[in-house]
Amino acid sequence: MKYSIVIFTFISTLLLSQEVKFSKVFKLNKNDNASKLFENSDINIYYEFSSNDKDNSSGKTYKSICVLQKGHNFSKFVDVEKLKSDSLTQVFSQQGYAGAKEVNQLLRHKPLWSGIVLKKSKNDSLVRQNLVASKICQYEEIPPRLDWKLVNETKDVLGYPCRKATVTYRGRYYTAWYTNKLALNDGPYIFKGLPGLILE
Numbered sequence: 001m002k003y004s005i006v007i008f009t010f011i012s013t014l015l016l017s018q019e020v021k022f023s024k025v026f027k028l029n030k031n032d033n034a035s036k037l038f039e040n041s042d043i044n045i046y047y048e049f050s051s052n053d054k055d056n057s058s059g060k061t062y063k064s065i066c067v068l069q070k071g072h073n074f075s076k077f078v079d080v081e082k083l084k085s086d087s088l089t090q091v092f093s094q095q096g097y098a099g100a101k102e103v104n105q106l107l108r109h110k111p112l113w114s115g116i117v118l119k120k121s122k123n124d125s126l127v128r129q130n131l132v133a134s135k136i137c138q139y140e141e142i143p144p145r146l147d148w149k150l151v152n153e154t155k156d157v158l159g160y161p162c163r164k165a166t167v168t169y170r171g172r173y174y175t176a177w178y179t180n181k182l183a184l185n186d187g188p189y190i191f192k193g194l195p196g197l198i199l200e
Helices: 009-015 080-095 100-107
Strands: 027-029 043-052 061-070 074-079 097-099 116-120 125-132 135-141 149-157 160-169 172-179
Touching: 061 080, 074 080, 080 097, 080 100, 097 100, 149 172
Parallel strands: none
Antiparallel strands: 027 097, 043 061, 061 074, 074 116, 116 125, 125 135, 149 160, 160 172
């Protein structure tokens, strides 16, 4: 059975729009999509995520905070605003409906990055969930084989001594700074496979 983390699918579309307010007479009935708690996280690592507009014509950079929730068998990477929205949706779903007050609360949380990446340790698989044409699409795949190049450079990130590594993934070049002082083989988005936690 596939599980959807967002219960009210049309709200995701509204979150991407400009400021919208609903009148008090608005009511949205309960959706039958289900959510599932795989496990609680043992540690949460927060990352700053930045993005330019698609053609970078404005030169504006948008920033958001994403979190890597690391448990024993799973890790989940998600925009914090999406996490807040999903938590509110879960609460409102238990009420049986969401009225104008609840929908307006949801609209305050606009994620910059609407995807979710769930890494499964046991069978080494990756579950992705993305919003495509106002619909939630979820699929599972084998994680990409990342051919990390370890570079002999160091710097401190948040007081941790870090080493540099680089990789090319889907035509883009990435630089990671990881520390072996935190023995977690993980990092943001789909990235992992270094001898320590990716901090930047």
